[in-house]
Amino acid sequence: MFCEDAARRLQAALDRDDRVVDFWVRASHFESLHPHDAVAVASKGVPGGYSS
Secondary structure, eight states, rough: OHHHHHHHHHHHHHOOOTOOOEEEEEEEOOOOOSSOOOOEEEOOOOOTSSSO
16 A cells, blocks of 8 residues: 555544544655655644644
């Protein structure tokens, strides 16, 4: 699974949970073959809250 897909799944699950008012998640894939890591960020997007 790509980290972008993981971030979208986490975002969808947290959006469905009424207990979660706001969130900011970071999904990382630590590369072993490349000199860089892949990172995806997602947030709920409420006014005045966290932003991606």
